[in-house]
Amino acid sequence: QPIIKLKNISYKLENTLILNNISGAIDTGTMTSFIGPSGSGKSTLFRLLNGLKTANSGHIYIQNKSIDTFDPIELRQLVGIVLQEAIMIKGTVYDNLSIPTQLKDETLSEEKAKELLTLVNLDPSILMQDARTLSGGQKQKVSIARTLVNQPTILLLDEITSSLDPVSQKAIESLVKDLHSRLGLTILWITHSIEQAKEVSESIWIMKDGQVIEKSTSHELEQTT
Numbered sequence: 001q002p003i004i005k006l007k008n009i010s011y012k013l014e015n016t017l018i019l020n021n022i023s024g025a026i027d028t029g030t031m032t033s034f035i036g037p038s039g040s041g042k043s044t045l046f047r048l049l050n051g052l053k054t055a056n057s058g059h060i061y062i063q064n065k066s067i068d069t070f071d072p073i074e075l076r077q078l079v080g081i082v083l084q085e086a087i088m089i090k091g092t093v094y095d096n097l098s099i100p101t102q103l104k105d106e107t108l109s110e111e112k113a114k115e116l117l118t119l120v121n122l123d124p125s126i127l128m129q130d131a132r133t134l135s136g137g138q139k140q141k142v143s144i145a146r147t148l149v150n151q152p153t154i155l156l157l158d159e160i161t162s163s164l165d166p167v168s169q170k171a172i173e174s175l176v177k178d179l180h181s182r183l184g185l186t187i188l189w190i191t192h193s194i195e196q197a198k199e200v201s202e203s204i205w206i207m208k209d210g211q212v213i214e215k216s217t218s219h220e221l222e223q224t225t
């Protein structure tokens with residue numbers, strides 16, 4: 001059952017075609033990796049999916065609803081994104097986790113904040129710690145928790161382990177796999193590493209020059225590499 005459908009998506013910047021006629025579907029509850037050279041359009045595709053950019057042509061459906069019929073705030077809650085750089089605002093871990101709730105003029109309870117920290121394998125006792133004193137891996141976990149505040153159904157991960165040491169990379173990988181199975185999220189994951197793609201996902205989309213040149217299962221790639 002597809003949760004995302006793409007039909008002949010193209011995206012242009014000035015006269016350059018950044019995404020060139022992309023079609024495909026992502027099934028509910030699956031984990032899909034996106035790999036391909038830098039500049040092949042992976043981040044741009046993700047920005048179309050959460051409404052930060054709009055395609056020049058083609059159609060995107062999320063939960064069978066055309067993307068342009070969503071309220072932008074509603075779309076951003078449904079489709080959460082985590083970026084490579086886990087940028088922390090000045091303040092405590094709690095202050096950082098509160099950003100999405102504050103934007104809605106609501107308050108995040110301390111109890112809920114601690115639950116979120118536990119969910120991402122952080123010790124809840126760090127809640128009132130200065131967020132900028134955390135390690136890179138801890139910051140990325142806070143960043144994931146911050147995206148989970150809105151209870152997204154779809155989670156976009158844009159090279160979230162690229163700035164981390166190998167041990168933290170592994171920790172984030174297993175955290176994401178755990179969140180995927182426990183919360184039933186649909187996860188799309190941009191990675192530079194074919195190893196990581198095979199490790200974490202059932203399907204892999206390979207992009208080049210704004211096109212999806214191959215869609216494989218991890219199993220198929222296992223046989224060819």
Ligand code: ADP
Nearest residue numbers: 013018036037038039040041042043044045207
């Ligand atoms: P990837 O995520 O695969 O590295 P991107 O989606 O970031 O690829 O970029 C695709 C292409 O679009 C690249 O050639 C990049 O330089 C270009 N691009 C992306 N954003 C902009 C922008 N705001 N202005 C100009 N060019 C951009």
Ligand code: ADP
Nearest residue numbers: 038039041042043044047083084085158159190
């Ligand atoms: P990512 O690491 O997610 O691929 P990039 O480092 O490619 O992101 O881009 C970071 C930001 O700069 C994005 O907002 C993107 O739209 C913009 N950008 C990327 N390439 C260009 C470009 N050639 N000219 C202007 N802006 C760009």
